[in-house]
Amino acid sequence: MINVGLLITHQYRLLSVAAILDVFETVNKFTLASGQEAPFRVTLVCPGTTAANPAFSYPSVTLNEPIRLDLVLVPSFASDDIAGTLHKNSEFIPWLISQYHKNAEIATFCTGAFLLAATGLLNNKIATTHVDACAAFAQAFPSVKLLADKTVTQDGRLYTSGGATSTFHLLLHLVHRYCNRDMAIKIAKIFAIDMDRETQAYFSTFQPSRDHTDELVATAQEKIESNYHDTGTIEEMIRDIPASRRNMVRRFKQVTGITPIEYLQQTRIEAAKKLLLQTSLQMTEVIYNTGYNDPKAFRKIFRKTVGMTPSEYREKFQVR
Template sequence: MIRTGILLTKQYRLLSVAAILDVFETVNKFHLNDGLPEPFDLVLISQDSGQINFSTHECKSINAVTDLDLVLIPSFSSEDVKAAVGENATFIPWLHKQFKDGVEIATFCTGAFLLAASGLLNGKVATTHVDACHAFSMAFPLVQLKPDKTVTQDGKLYTSGGATSTFHLLLHLLQIHCGKDIAVKMAKIFAIDMDRVNQSYFSTFQPIRHHNDDIVASAQEKIETNYQDVATIEEMIKDIPSSRRNIVRRFKQVIGITPIEYLQQTRIEAAKKLLEQTAQQMTEVIYNSGYNDPKAFRKIFRKSVGMTPSEYRDKFQVR
């Protein structure tokens, strides 16, 4: 039996915990129906000494749980993930001990922030919610973040992307511990596409705006206002009272990407909205998002989004 601990962190996302429990409980029921022992012994774990009840499972404190094989960290419900991690700092030395004892650790969505804060992900590959990737990479530069990946595994450490990517990591864990037949059976029951390995097309460009650098804010405004027309950095910043080198340096420092990358992401986001919300011909979409070369547009779009513009429209257009 696989002794499996599910962390009830402060500010855990209820849906994340519920999905984990639902899948593992369903696997256990299937085994019981076949006259087999349950493969997973599930225990909920909190950092508080007091115990609470969650569904039919008793919650124990980290000091009362031993001999785990697998630890699962659900996503956070808070938009301020940094603060949420701080509230759960007690788990960090405990996670170190578990990993040292050979326990596998899997994180779901923004739960990766807690594992990264422990340092255990340093030098290892990981993913998280696609819209949290920028904040993650800024906070944990030593982690080899793979923003486009739905699931990653590096030794005994696992991470998943956002929201429904939870199910893909659960299937991955089931295939490892219970075999492919069970993983396929769960995929059918929960209607999960097993072949989804990319989450890039779920991303939304959300640039940092709450900062105190007026020069960078001015450059952002010029890019967002003129993205259809400008082609070079010089055009974008010609009226800003600063040198090109200084603007690029400050922009990268504050925003995390260069002005040209910012322009590209602004254009791609505009193209995605046109593909979702309009019936414009592809040539119109290309032109209205600031591109003149269809071949270049398609190449950049596919690299950024993970699929072609036509595939994106088929998947997300509001009809």
């Protein structure tokens, strides 16, 4: 039997915990119905001396109690103040490191990746998280190889998933890993999960960071956002800012996590996405109105950023 520990962190998202428990419960029920032993024993791991929520009918232990686990699961938590949430959950950090060194695998869901990254175990390893939290993650943990578009990542004994429904894709991956493909397919059908989705890029929304005090960078951001539809170069857009190009690029990336040209491209693509969904403009008009004059270049950048073509994006998400 596989010993699974589910962290009941401070400010965990109930939906995340419920989804994880529901999938493991379902796997156990299917297995028991076939006359076999349930594959998973789930224990809730609680901070300090705090007891588990009585709504969860599972055995629980605190961080102070010894336990040996095969698989540790870190649910998503509220992302309004990630730094504050990490501070509240700091007691989990040495515990996670200890479990990993005892050969446990660790899987995080959505913003739970921040807690794993804070342990240092993800340094120089690949990871993903909620698409809208990727900029903050990259800035907080530059040593992690962030794959923002991925739904699920695995690097050795460490697993991460993207946001929201990507939780189910990682759960399928774990069911396949610990049980078999047939069980993973059965769970996918029960929970109506699209097993083939490997990217979450088209769910992202570009939300540039404004939580900084660098006035030059703030000015550059404002100029880019006000003039993205112009076809001029990035240098022309920020030419009157009193800083050398090299210094501006360095400061800009340090503050926002991306270069000015990447910021311009992200701003343009976000504008294009809105035009595709909120208007009936022809594709050539969308391209022109977002500052591109080369349709081929626009489509290439759009597909790379969003994970599908502009036409596919409009077809998939436009309200009819």
